[in-house]
Amino acid sequence: MMVDEKLARIRSRTSNIQRYRRLLKTELTEIERCFVLKRLSEEQDALAKLTDETFPLPIGPSRSEKTITASL
Template sequence: PSRYRRLLKTELTECERQFIEKRLAEERSAIEQLAASTFPLAFDTPNRGIENASALMAAGIHG
């Protein structure tokens, strides 16, 4: 990826620039997907914890 960033700092045709930007976006997306599939609990746990706490509080107040 740093190779592509270096290339973007050079003089390129519009077609070349679009190709490089597309490749950078594809690589960024692949890394994000890999991170999400590798660490799914790290992204899900905080929201579920808040939802569970809210449900318990609501049950205690209304129950």
């Protein structure tokens, strides 16, 4: 996959994440909220994987370090 295509996919994933976050600020049924949260999580995981593939050099703390820090 070429860099331009990867960057386009990163933009798309980022857009989806922003859209799901906006949706979570609205009134949703419990089923809708669960669906949006699931999709948000999937998009965030896909974005993390894609950015790791696109930019293999670590620029900041890794995703796992952030998770460990956030859980403390």
